[in-house]
Amino acid sequence: MTHPLPPLLLGLFRELKANGVPVGIRDYLDGIEALRLGFGQDSRAALRDLAIALWSRSDEERRVINRWFDVLPAPDDALAATIDDQLDRLDTTASEPTGAPTAPTARPTAQPGAGTTPAPATSLSPEATATQAERARVSFAAAREGSGLPIPRLASAPAIDEDYVLTPQPLVSPRDMAVLWRRYRRSTRHGPRTEMDLAATLRERCRRGLLCRPVCRPHRSNSARLLILADASPSMDPWRPFLATLAESLPLGRLARAEVRYFSNQPRRQLYATPGLTEPETRDDVLRRHAGAALLVVSDAGSARGALNRRRALQTADFLNEARRHFPATVWLNPMPKRRWAGTTAGLIADGPVPMLPVDAPHLLRAIDILRGNK
Incomplete structure (x- = not known):
């Protein structure tokens, strides 16, 4: 029994991802476009050369591609026929008019032994077909119970037979954060x-x-010390990778002392050692231990939900006034865009004496300069 040929090198693409090759959506779409232009359709060797040219950057990646083609069961004729069939299906899907409703259609199924993957029949309403031709529907569903903001998910599959591999892109890479921490220096002589x-x-x-x-x-050595207070409430879930980057990059900054403590919504009587809000410690003990250091607070301050809580703003202002007695420099980083602060608790906090900055490369650089004492 022979295995069906994966459509349009999808099996090879998944094999490369499984082996850690950094290929993404753009690379897969480039492969489809090259096939549409006629490249790689003459023989198995031509298709192999196309895949190597598009998706390999090292000898190991070329070996992965060669191994995949060596175990491919389909002969050259079946390979070319399958590629033509898949391209015809994609072209047909792309050429369907989006302005008028279309009748429900079923995808053609291949005869046994043809070497192609049987595609299940689908039945869609005319409205759904027209909408899918324009864009994929998106619904919102919570990731888990009590997780805060809902996460967008696809309500229906796209109209084309493609798998998209989404690679998370951090706001700031750990290397860039380490470079920023190196800028935070206070050189003194001791020892x-x-x-x-x-x-x-x-x-x-x-x-x-x-x-x-x-x-x-x-x-001379760097005597700069830093305390980071990070908000780990559900509204900060989209920026958990950024908080992880902050914690991971601190040891690379060569600071004299740096520590991260977590809170939920606002710094109350207790601060925590983990993002899961475990291992509590009293806030006063943390502030006294880091007296004289710089303070960096990371929180959306209610702007993610668009909420205005005056009591929270007053309590946060009291905390910042207390912190200013212990820390010579304090900066608040808000990952939400600045235009979203107006009319929320963040807007009231931003009007206070502690500068509140968005999270991007220029403002992170500005935050470091403020922590150094350059107002």
């Missing part, structure tokens, strides 16, 4: 005297006329 002080050595030589040994001083 053993192992570095020669040339100016002091010359002065000592001129004063005594005889120099027994050079004058040494401690090396």
Whole structure:
């Protein structure tokens, strides 16, 4: 029994993803477009060369593609026929008019032994067919119980036979965050005297006329300290990867001391060591331990839900006033766009003495400068 040929190299694409090859939607669509232009349809070798040219960047990736073609059971004739059939189906789907309703259609099924994948028949209403030709329907459903904001999900499959591989794109990469932390420096000298002080050595030589040994001083080191308070409430779920990036990049910043503590909605009497709000510690103990450091608060401050809670704004203002007695510099990062702050709790907090900045590369750089003391 022979295995059916995956449509339009979909099996190869999945094999590459399974082996860690960084191919995405654009690469898959480039492969389909190349087939439509006539490349790779002459023989198995031509199709193999096309896949290597489009999707491989190293010897290991080429070996993965070669292995996949070596175990492909279909002969060259069946391969070319299957490619033509799949391209015809895609072209037919793309050429359907979107302005007028179309009758429900069923996808053609292949005869046994033809080497193609039987496609199940589908029955759609005229309105659904016309809508799918324009765009995929999106519905909203919560990811889990009590997770906060709903996550958009497809209500129906797209009209074309393609699988999309979505790769998450972080707001800021860990490497870029580490570079930003390196900018946050306060150089001081402390420790053993192992570095020669040339100016002091010359002065000592001129004063005594005889120099027994050079004058040494401690090396410069970064004495900057940082405390990050991150909001781990359900409304911050979309930015959990950004919070993880903050925590992962801190050890790469070479700060004298840096720590992340979590809260829900607003910093109350207890702060937590994990995003799951476990391992509590009193807020006063945390503030006293990091007195003299810089403070960075990360929260949407109610702007994600568009809510205005004056009591929350007053309590947050009291906390910030207390924090200013312990920390010489404080910055608030809000991942929501600035235009969404107006009329929410975030807008009231942003009007206070602590600067509130959006989360993007220029404003992150500005936040670091404020933490350094450059107002």
